[in-house]
Every structure is written in structure tokens, then in C-alpha cells.
Amino acid sequence: MNKILRFFLIIVVSSGILLYAISSLNTSQGYSGGNTLTVYNWGDYIDEDLIAQFEKETGIKVIYETFDSNEAMMTKIQQGGTNYDVAVPSEYTIEKMIQANLLIPLDHSKLPNLKNIDQRFMDLSFDPKNKYSVPYFWGTVGIVYNRKLLPDKEITSWNDLWNPDLKNQILLIDGAREVMGMGLNSLGYSLNDTNKKHLAEAKEKLDLLTPNVKAIVGDEIKMLMANEEASIGLVWSGDASEIMSENEDLDYVVPKEGSNLWFDNMVIPKTAKNVEGAHQFINFMLNAKVAAKNTDYVGYSTPNKQALKYLDEEVVNDERFYPSPELTKKLEVYENLGKRNLSLYNELFLQFKMHPK
Numbered sequence: 001m002n003k004i005l006r007f008f009l010i011i012v013v014s015s016g017i018l019l020y021a022i023s024s025l026n027t028s029q030g031y032s033g034g035n036t037l038t039v040y041n042w043g044d045y046i047d048e049d050l051i052a053q054f055e056k057e058t059g060i061k062v063i064y065e066t067f068d069s070n071e072a073m074m075t076k077i078q079q080g081g082t083n084y085d086v087a088v089p090s091e092y093t094i095e096k097m098i099q100a101n102l103l104i105p106l107d108h109s110k111l112p113n114l115k116n117i118d119q120r121f122m123d124l125s126f127d128p129k130n131k132y133s134v135p136y137f138w139g140t141v142g143i144v145y146n147r148k149l150l151p152d153k154e155i156t157s158w159n160d161l162w163n164p165d166l167k168n169q170i171l172l173i174d175g176a177r178e179v180m181g182m183g184l185n186s187l188g189y190s191l192n193d194t195n196k197k198h199l200a201e202a203k204e205k206l207d208l209l210t211p212n213v214k215a216i217v218g219d220e221i222k223m224l225m226a227n228e229e230a231s232i233g234l235v236w237s238g239d240a241s242e243i244m245s246e247n248e249d250l251d252y253v254v255p256k257e258g259s260n261l262w263f264d265n266m267v268i269p270k271t272a273k274n275v276e277g278a279h280q281f282i283n284f285m286l287n288a289k290v291a292a293k294n295t296d297y298v299g300y301s302t303p304n305k306q307a308l309k310y311l312d313e314e315v316v317n318d319e320r321f322y323p324s325p326e327l328t329k330k331l332e333v334y335e336n337l338g339k340r341n342l343s344l345y346n347e348l349f350l351q352f353k354m355h356p357k
């Protein structure tokens, strides 16, 4: 082989090796774009068979990552270095992300299945005209409790949780707004209160709950409640619905003082590399049958009106998980309280978590 031929052969082989190395590096670091789509969602919040179905129907490979709080999700997107194409924040975080210029406006012409969504979940104040987000799931915050373990107790109020009989009996979800909200609501304050004195009072009241708190946990709260490791839990409604299907002694109540009504919507972050694929994914999740299958699996309440007919009547008529518009009027949606106030909520929650028993 002459020298020139050998030279070209070396160039071709090394370029091939280099291209292969770059492509595997991209895949292992969540590279998306082309025929890949990176979805960033809450843990335990999708029927993974649907991901496989989407991949089969579109030929797009989905890289799926999860988060456990709005704050963690937004920080990661803000820091950059990620390629998330679709994310699922809650309402007040969507407003924050819009303000921080972290979202891409949606092209509604690519989302024909948006017609399936019940109008009561559209055009809400955190995202007028759904310019940046479309509904995924919605729900409330409340108390799941075990009737068998608490035979002589009717739980109807946040204040019931401060009963000294409940020592080491309560599990709390690890959410600053949820736990601080419980403290505020139990004192008759709004869960969007920004009065520093009220917030300090709520933190002091939460400290008094410490002897009753067994643990502050993430998604494992479902397994712990179903296995009767505790008799009471502060949970999101969908988690309650899922664990109640595993343990018939459990019940769910939204306390009489009031609570939170929340909305989780799908968005396309500025980090997106596959905006076309992101629209395809969102439209797929808005399909009535897909939304019904997802709802059935995840246990949360669907805003997809057309999906309801594919779901068990008993489920969609259960006012604990599909509260009527009248009932939801009594509930409060979290507002974007601004950076300072939200930091104060987080700081007080952290202090509560570190409070000794």
C-alpha cells in the first residue's frame, strides 16, 4: 500500500472512531435533538408503557429523567448544561419560569388534542391563554389516614394532627409550600401569606407538631402508608388515591380550614433541542385514550374531559379526587410570591426539618 493511500485510510478510520465516541458521549449525557427527546417529570408520574408507545409511533427515542420538587427542577433548568425538551412544573413555578424567560411559547397548531382539555383548566392566571403550558394533572393537598389504626378518630381539620395521641404517627411530603401551608392554614392564614409574623407563627406551630412527625419523605410515602408504617400522611391527592387502592383502610380528606388546589402543566423549556418532538410528545399525552391510561396508572386527576369516558365511573365521580367547581372555590392556588418570600418559606421549612424532637 503506498504512503498516500495509507494516510487516507488512517484519516477515515480515526474520524469514524471520533464520531462514534462523540455520539455515545451525547447519549449518555442526555443529549437530545434529532430523533431524541428528553423529558423531565416528577417521579412516579407517568405510565412508562406510554413512553414505549410514543417511541414506537414516532421513532423518537425518549430519555426520561425525574425530579422531586419544583425548586430542584427550575434550578437545574436555570443552571444550563441540560437539554430538557419537555418539563412538568406546577402553576406558581410556571409563572416564575415565564418571568425568568425559561420557556418557549407553544405552537397550538401542533397540539390539536388540546381540544380534549376541560375549559376550566385552561387560560388560568399563571399562564394566560396557555401561551407556554398545557394541563397534565391537577389535584389537592390533604390528609390520608388509616381508619383501622385510628378507630375512634374522625380527621377533618389540620388541627387534628396536633393531637398528642398521634406521637410518631405522621408522615409529611417533603414540600416547603405544602408543609408551611399546613401550618398557615391551621392558624386560619392563607397559604400565600407573606406576613413575616404569620410565617414565624406557622413555623412555631409546626415545631409543636415535631413529636408527632415520624418522617418527612418523598414518593416512598405511598409505600409507607400502604404498609401501615404510620397512620397519617400529608399528601397530594393522587398519591392518596393510589395508596387507597392498595389498602382499603385508608381514607383521604381535604381539611375544613381549606387547602391547596394545584395544577401541573407540560412546558417546553428554553433548553429544548427538539421543539418539534416536544410538541409531538405533548400532543400524544393530550390524546384522550393516552391520558386515560396514564390517569389509570398514576392515580392523579386528569384535566382531559374526553379521557373521563374511558375511566372507571366510580373514580371520576369520587368528590375526594374530582372535587366539584364549588368545592374547589374554597381552595387556594399557590401564587408566585417572589424570590424573597419563597426563600423565606424554604428557609423556615428547612429550620423545621432540623428541629430536634
Ligand code: SPD
Pocket (backbone or CB within 6 Å): 042, 043, 044, 045, 090, 219, 236, 262, 263, 264
Ligand atoms: N409523584 C408525583 C407527584 C407530583 C405532584 N405534583 C404536585 C404539585 C405540587 N404543587
